[in-house]
Amino acid sequence: MRQKWTSKIGIILAVAGSAVGLGNFLRFPSQAAQNGGGAFMIPYFVSLFLLGIPLIWIEWAIGRYGGLFGHGTAPLIFNRLWKHRASKYFGAIGVFGPLAIFIYYIYIESWLLGYAFYSLKGTCTHLSNQAGAVDFLHKYQGISSKDIFLVTYLFFVLTFIVNFTIIYKGVKGGIERLCKLALPLLFIFAIVIAIRVITLGAPVAGHPDWNISNGFGFLWNPDFKALLNAKVWLAAAGQILFTLSVGIGVIITYASYLSKGDDIILSGLTASSLNEFAEVILGGSIIIPLAFAFFGGAGATEIAQSGSFNIGFVSMPLIFTKINYGMVFSFMWFFLLFLAGLTSSISLLEPAVAFLSDDLGISRKKAVSILGVISFLICQFPIFFLARGVVDEIDFWAGSFFLIVFALAECILFVWIFGIDKAWNEMHHGAELNIPRFYKFIIKYITPLFLIFVLGFWLFQQAVPTFLLKGVARENIPYILATRLGFVMLFIVIAILVRKAHKKHFQVKE
Numbered sequence: 001m002r003q004k005w006t007s008k009i010g011i012i013l014a015v016a017g018s019a020v021g022l023g024n025f026l027r028f029p030s031q032a033a034q035n036g037g038g039a040f041m042i043p044y045f046v047s048l049f050l051l052g053i054p055l056i057w058i059e060w061a062i063g064r065y066g067g068l069f070g071h072g073t074a075p076l077i078f079n080r081l082w083k084h085r086a087s088k089y090f091g092a093i094g095v096f097g098p099l100a101i102f103i104y105y106i107y108i109e110s111w112l113l114g115y116a117f118y119s120l121k122g123t124c125t126h127l128s129n130q131a132g133a134v135d136f137l138h139k140y141q142g143i144s145s146k147d148i149f150l151v152t153y154l155f156f157v158l159t160f161i162v163n164f165t166i167i168y169k170g171v172k173g174g175i176e177r178l179c180k181l182a183l184p185l186l187f188i189f190a191i192v193i194a195i196r197v198i199t200l201g202a203p204v205a206g207h208p209d210w211n212i213s214n215g216f217g218f219l220w221n222p223d224f225k226a227l228l229n230a231k232v233w234l235a236a237a238g239q240i241l242f243t244l245s246v247g248i249g250v251i252i253t254y255a256s257y258l259s260k261g262d263d264i265i266l267s268g269l270t271a272s273s274l275n276e277f278a279e280v281i282l283g284g285s286i287i288i289p290l291a292f293a294f295f296g297g298a299g300a301t302e303i304a305q306s307g308s309f310n311i312g313f314v315s316m317p318l319i320f321t322k323i324n325y326g327m328v329f330s331f332m333w334f335f336l337l338f339l340a341g342l343t344s345s346i347s348l349l350e351p352a353v354a355f356l357s358d359d360l361g362i363s364r365k366k367a368v369s370i371l372g373v374i375s376f377l378i379c380q381f382p383i384f385f386l387a388r389g390v391v392d393e394i395d396f397w398a399g400s401f402f403l404i405v406f407a408l409a410e411c412i413l414f415v416w417i418f419g420i421d422k423a424w425n426e427m428h429h430g431a432e433l434n435i436p437r438f439y440k441f442i443i444k445y446i447t448p449l450f451l452i453f454v455l456g457f458w459l460f461q462q463a464v465p466t467f468l469l470k471g472v473a474r475e476n477i478p479y480i481l482a483t484r485l486g487f488v489m490l491f492i493v494i495a496i497l498v499r500k501a502h503k504k505h506f507q508v509k510e
Contacts, residue, residue, distance in 0.1 A: 003364075011267060014343075018343065023242050024278045029288045030304050031236075041220075054446075062077055067258060072355070072358040073359065076501060099352045113155050120331050124136075124327075124334075125326045168365060193333060194286055214292060246407060247407030249406065355497070356371065385479050424440055
């Protein structure tokens with residue numbers, strides 16, 4: 001018998017946990033600061049209402065529909081929506097994508113646990129300048145030296161074991177129990193840090209204008225000229241897809257553990273609202289205002305443009321050295337990010353586990369064991385070749401490109417092939433809240449066109465340079481090509497298993 005969620009709050013917190021991740025606290029404030037500040041919120045909320053929320057409802061509905069047939073992942077669910085041999089291979093992206101992201105995501109997640117440990121030890125709060133913070137990060141990553149890399153690797157192994165222990169315990173005893181504990185603690189830590197930020201005032205003597213109030217102004221004062229730049233709209237759309245965990249396949253799997261009469265409209269909105277609170281209110285209240293208060297406008301601009309890794313692992317430790325009880329706040333910062341990463345990484349594992357157990361008939365415990373061995377071996381590649389651009393390559397294809405492709409595929413299959421009227425009725429079955437009628441037009445036309453535009457714009461502007469490895473250092477090219485070859489091989493293996501599962505369930509010959 002397939003597992004089920006034991007409570008509505010359990011599924012809401014699990015989906016919110018999947019969505020609330022590193023992007024809420026690191027990627028979002030950086031994107032906002034670089035793309036027009038307060039003006040960025042216009043395309044951001046347009047993308048949320050025209051792209052994010054429709055895709056949330058679509059994925060919840062697809063997942064619950066497939067779960068009634070005993071399917072927990074996209075390949076065979078897509079085949080239920082469209083009786084065509086190609087449909088299941090589009091669905092294979094919903095197993096491939098999360099697993100590919102997990103391969104590098106868990107390594108970054110383990111850094112957070114390590115930095116939480118070093119915060120308590122006092123190492124992070126004794127860093128005196130940016131060069132020292134960068135040097136420590138590179139040592140931790142094993143790039144500049146191997147002095148502490150053994151400790152880094154031990155934290156990776158510990159993080160890996162924690163993830164698979166939770167998944168091994170199943171939906172009720174593992175995922176749901178973790179999210180009920182981790183999400184409240186994560187929010188408490190983030191709120192405490194945000195309150196501390198708001199009450200800082202002007203912490204640097206001699207710079208009264210470097211204050212938190214001006215820091216919020218620096219982040220949120222709108223530059224409306226940015227709205228004329230198509231890249232700003234693309235950045236907003238990408239952030240919405242990334243932050244809500246839509247287009248990955250995770251929500252489909254989580255929703256498959258619902259019963260037919262379970263509400264998905266209000267539950268989906270509640271989960272997304274928790275994510276938006278974490279991102280806009282909390283994520284927007286910490287990094288950039290802090291950076292402005294301690295380094296001024298020029299410093300905050302440089303930090304915003306430095307990338308998520310530098311923001312989280314270089315700038316924030318330096319800032320905490322300048323705050324009273326910085327050791328405590330540094331630990332809270334890195335541990336809340338670790339919890340956010342953990343609730344996300346277990347969601348990335350679940351589609352592969354559900355595919356092996358539901359569609360191939362392997363027991364859950366055996367499926368977890370098989371996946372654990374395989375993924376541990378694959379994880380070594382981004383760990384030992386981080387400096388060769390492997391993580392960035394995986395992140396682009398699995399965390400950006402295929403995310404849009406999968407979102408477009410599920411939208412067309414559910415709304416156009418399965419049919420908008422059937423889709424609308426499926427979404428409303430058991431609903432405690434009716435979707436406004438105008439959303440029927442949005443879901444049918446605007447959302448897929450939005451995705452086509454985003455994908456088309458990328459193909460027009462960046463496809464050729466990306467495929468031809470323009471801008472990639474010559475010494476890194478073999479590693480990038482090996483990564484792409486590994487991607488192709490992994491997808492082929494998954495596609496073969498999907499074909500086998502299809503024959504098993506539908507008893508057909510292709």
